[in-house]
Amino acid sequence: MTDNNKPLLIKRYASRRLYNTETSDYVTLEDIAVFIREGRDVQIVDLKSGDDLTRQYLLQIIAEHESRGENVLPVDVLTDLVRSYTSQAASVVPQFLQASFEMLREGQSKAMENMTKANPMAAMPGFEAMRAQQEAFFNAMTGGMMPGVSKSESKDDGDDLDQIKDQLAALQEKLSKISK
Template sequence: MAETSQPLLIKRYASRRLYNTETSDYVTLEDIAAFIRDGREVQIVDLKSGDDLTRQYLLQIIAEHESRGESVLPVDVLTDLVRSYTSQSMSVVPQFLAQSFEMLRESQSKMMENMGPMGALSQMPGVEAMQAQQQAFLKAMTGGVMGTTEQSEASVTETGKKGDEKDLDEIKAELAKLQNKLAKMRK
């Protein structure tokens, strides 16, 4: 999917069906989640009233993932969020959450820079395997919410594939090689 500066406009019809205005077809919540994981901004509006429903649908996507056992948010955090709606801290919580996620994005970016072709860690044997594992870990932990960094998009393996597109078997094989090298270094 091409990156654009404009959010992808999704229109909700009276029948509650969601319509992708770029591709002229209907989409599901999973499709919308995939757009977001791919780094695309999405805006969902009610066709009749023009109301912005984006927040409502994003919360629904999160709720569906949580209900399927894909828990990212600890119960304590969810409890605190519920409490924040009934307290004076409500005005502080959105800024705190936004800053926390921004810090996470920045540290992810810095970590990728250090592991990139020009970073200090790039000289270590097995760094490609570590990069692939780190990208897979970050993607799994954030569910793609954080998007991709420029560094991870620019990081291409020797086969021409992006590191996070490697097959799981290749990553396991590289991990095994790295573990063997580490075991030999300890001896």
């Protein structure tokens, strides 16, 4: 059993191959991305020098996803990030981004908590299907950023985003009526 509170240690060999120290096998960037989507923290270290390469590899994962058309970061945001490296805003940007993502995660967590079995609506027929659609909606909107929910776990019923939004709005309306 692994300790999920401790970062998964990945060692980079001189050949640039990445080695998972927990499972004793080689991994790819996509494998590392899956670990992260599943909520696992990773640390990538150069075997020879001991340098922490985590940031470099995370940026590479993002760049590969963006280059495949999985655009999460709008061009304006990327442009502003580049500008922040040469301005006084560089000291504020990391804290702002971290706080923004933390608020996003907290909002998602609260929304998912409202959809748990402890909810009085859980006994309602079709509730589990609505919860699954809510989860799929959050996954689609965040690109799988929710810890513990991977894209492969969400169901793709072929519903378009507008239908999911309508169902979400209806469900939120019902929840607000029940909580009053």
